[in-house]
Amino acid sequence: MVLGSRSFYLTAASLVLAAAAGAECDRLGEYIAEERPVALQSVLDNIGPNGSQVPGTAAGLVVASPSKHDPDYFYTWSRDAGLTFKMIVEEFIRNPSSHAHLEEHIDNYIRSQAILQTVTNPSGSLLPSGRGLGEVKYHVDGSRYNGAWGRPQHDGPPLRAIAIIGYAKWLAEQGPDGEAEARDVIWPVIANDLSYTGQYWNTTGFDLWEEVHGASFFTVQSQYRALVEGAQLADRLGVSCGPACDQAPEVACFLNSAFWNGQYFVSNIHHSHARSGRDANSMLGSNVVFDVNAPCDSPSIQPCASRALASFKQWVDGFRDAGAYPINAGIPRNRGVAVGRYTEDVYLGGHPWYLITFGAAEFLYNAAAQWERQGSLTIDSTSRAFFADLDASVSEGTYSADNPVFSRVVDAVTAYADSFVEVARRYTPENGALAEQYNRYHPFQPVGARDLTWSYAAMITMAASRAGEHAASWVPDSESVPSAPCPVPNPPHGTYAPAVAAGAPNNTDSLCAVPVEFRVLASTYYGEDIYVFGSASNLGNWDMGSAQPLSTNEYSDNYPLWNAVVDVDAPGQTLKYKYVRRQNCNQGYIYEWVDRTLDLPPCGTTDVLVVNEQWNGPTGQPGNC
Ligand code: NOJ
Numbered sequence: 001m002v003l004g005s006r007s008f009y010l011t012a013a014s015l016v017l018a019a020a021a022g023a024e025c026d027r028l029g030e031y032i033a034e035e036r037p038v039a040l041q042s043v044l045d046n047i048g049p050n051g052s053q054v055p056g057t058a059a060g061l062v063v064a065s066p067s068k069h070d071p072d073y074f075y076t077w078s079r080d081a082g083l084t085f086k087m088i089v090e091e092f093i094r095n096p097s098s099h100a101h102l103e104e105h106i107d108n109y110i111r112s113q114a115i116l117q118t119v120t121n122p123s124g125s126l127l128p129s130g131r132g133l134g135e136v137k138y139h140v141d142g143s144r145y146n147g148a149w150g151r152p153q154h155d156g157p158p159l160r161a162i163a164i165i166g167y168a169k170w171l172a173e174q175g176p177d178g179e180a181e182a183r184d185v186i187w188p189v190i191a192n193d194l195s196y197t198g199q200y201w202n203t204t205g206f207d208l209w210e211e212v213h214g215a216s217f218f219t220v221q222s223q224y225r226a227l228v229e230g231a232q233l234a235d236r237l238g239v240s241c242g243p244a245c246d247q248a249p250e251v252a253c254f255l256n257s258a259f260w261n262g263q264y265f266v267s268n269i270h271h272s273h274a275r276s277g278r279d280a281n282s283m284l285g286s287n288v289v290f291d292v293n294a295p296c297d298s299p300s301i302q303p304c305a306s307r308a309l310a311s312f313k314q315w316v317d318g319f320r321d322a323g324a325y326p327i328n329a330g331i332p333r334n335r336g337v338a339v340g341r342y343t344e345d346v347y348l349g350g351h352p353w354y355l356i357t358f359g360a361a362e363f364l365y366n367a368a369a370q371w372e373r374q375g376s377l378t379i380d381s382t383s384r385a386f387f388a389d390l391d392a393s394v395s396e397g398t399y400s401a402d403n404p405v406f407s408r409v410v411d412a413v414t415a416y417a418d419s420f421v422e423v424a425r426r427y428t429p430e431n432g433a434l435a436e437q438y439n440r441y442h443p444f445q446p447v448g449a450r451d452l453t454w455s456y457a458a459m460i461t462m463a464a465s466r467a468g469e470h471a472a473s474w475v476p477d478s479e480s481v482p483s484a485p486c487p488v489p490n491p492p493h494g495t496y497a498p499a500v501a502a503g504a505p506n507n508t509d510s511l512c513a514v515p516v517e518f519r520v521l522a523s524t525y526y527g528e529d530i531y532v533f534g535s536a537s538n539l540g541n542w543d544m545g546s547a548q549p550l551s552t553n554e555y556s557d558n559y560p561l562w563n564a565v566v567d568v569d570a571p572g573q574t575l576k577y578k579y580v581r582r583q584n585c586n587q588g589y590i591y592e593w594v595d596r597t598l599d600l601p602p603c604g605t606t607d608v609l610v611v612n613e614q615w616n617g618p619t620g621q622p623g624n625c
């Protein structure tokens with residue numbers, strides 16, 4: 001009798017639990033079924049030429065958000081656009097007939113990017129150095145953005161390449177016409193981005209959050225995938241990626257040896273910021289390189305990699321601090337929380353982000369899918385703490401699919417993934433709109449840029465992962481990686497050419513330029529910027545509207561250096577130029593007293609001509625606005 005009533009009690013309790021889980025599951029299922037089409041439409045609303053939220057935007061350009069102030073996101077960012085079109089291409093390929101309307105957007109995107117590649121900008125130009133490809137963002141009509149910014153960012157070209165490669169691979173399988181289009185029209189766009197990636201992967205740049213100048217895990221993961229997958233596509237099309245793609249093993253070596261600190265991947269290295277390096281950066285990167293058929297020890301660092309799981313836990317745990325994130329008060333360790341970029345973040349309040357909360361769920365669904373695919377799961381000393389949060393009884397070992405531990409753990413990880421989606425669901429407003437952030441403080445309202453394209457794209461890729469709709473594989477059967485210490489990098493110069501067949505203007509001659517590094521010592525107050533301008537169009541032709549902003553990447557109080565490498569399009573000529581201070585608070589410009597001159601080498605020079613100078617003119621005063 002006692003036994004009987006006890007078992008009755010257990011049954012009742014588990015029924016209640018099952019009912020609760022079922023209700024949550026339905027709620028999530030309903031949310032996803034409703035939100036996914038809303039999200040796709042909202043993405044398209046932010047793309048030119050017909051996006052309803054972004055009038056005036058050129059065909060194929062993705063606007064980050066319709067928000068024009070606080071913050072002004074009315075620009076096209078290469079990263080956001082690349083990730084968005086990776087999603088659009090995957091959606092299209094999943095169901096080309098029901099998603100036929102997406103193909104026109106993909107065509108527009110490829111064409112718009114072929115044109116954008118030739119737009120000379122503050123990062124440089126396409127010819128001869130390729131440096132212009134590292135530019136971060138452009139005006140929505142496709143013209144250069146000339147303000148000071150954290151540039152270059154090296155993830156734009158590989159992310160764009162990955163998106164377009166996905167489409168080209170599919171197209172090449174559609175018959176000889178598709179194959180010819182992939183080879184003759186699309187490949188030249190991809191080739192520029194691969195050249196850039198092969199040439200600059202070992203050069204520092206800004207991270208995806210546009211704040212840290214150094215080397216960024218997310219960026220290196222994207223670079224690795226682009227080079228490997230680019231080489232595969234080149235083989236398939238009978239073209240060549242050149243020496244750029246041969247850099248892949250060295251990129252993998254760097255990725256695997258430089259960022260790991262014994263506990264987690266430090267997301268940004270080679271910089272001087274006070275940051276722990278626990279950052280959504282590495283989780284998002286593993287989603288970008290995700291291949292359901294890849295082994296967990298792939299050097300691309302897949303979601304199921306022990307080190308990726310350990311990094312995930314270290315990063316998420318920072319957000320469990322209910323003092324700093326009241327939104328997460330009372331949530332147990334086996335449940336998802338509201339997560340943002342990194343806990344030291346102060347940007348617009350440093351709140352949780354929708355795209356990151358969806359990304360966390362996607363990462364976990366992806367890992368679970370990989371274990372299912374492999375029919376096995378390994379828990380080791382590196383990943384044990386991650387699993388222990390979900391199931392305190394787990395111990396290290398390898399569990400095959402017929403072992404009950406396997407399904408228990410995979411189910412727990414999947415439920416953990418669902419619980420992150422549940423967080424995002426709870427803070428999604430009734431109309432389904434997704435901003436950039438949502439407030440960590442009561443009443444937890446949306447914050448920051450409204451209708452962020454990337455938030456919607458992240459919702460859709462999460463939904464696809466949850467539904468087991470996996471994109472085509474790219475990880476090769478064997479990946480070669482030199483053993484550490486990695487060889488000293490010696491990246492090749494890329495070959496660049498306007499992708500004319502895809503719509504780029506054929507202005508090879510006018511784009512010829514020689515690289516000059518301007519270095520000027522000039523103490524400035526916070527808010528004041530230095531530009532260089534002069535008698536070449538890349539130096540604005542004496543117009544401040546297109547002058548070249550210099551950067552403070554190497555600036556310190558003792559050594560107030562402003563510098564930039566500029567591709568100056570006046571080969572063989574005597575350049576006249578000057579440095580200018582742009583003061584804060586709309587005060588006037590301050591110019592140097594006299595013009596400087598510089599004899600430029602002929603077209604085709606790739607060595608950087610370095611000029612070291614001192615500011616020679618009046619100084620400014622803060623406007624105290
Ligand atoms: C704007 C960038 O987009 C954002 O990522 C960054 O956090 C802020 N600037 C502050 O630097």
Ligand code: NOJ
Nearest residue numbers: 064077079080208209210
């Ligand atoms: C700020 C984010 O930090 C950056 O990653 C993004 O590219 C821009 N916003 C535009 O969405």
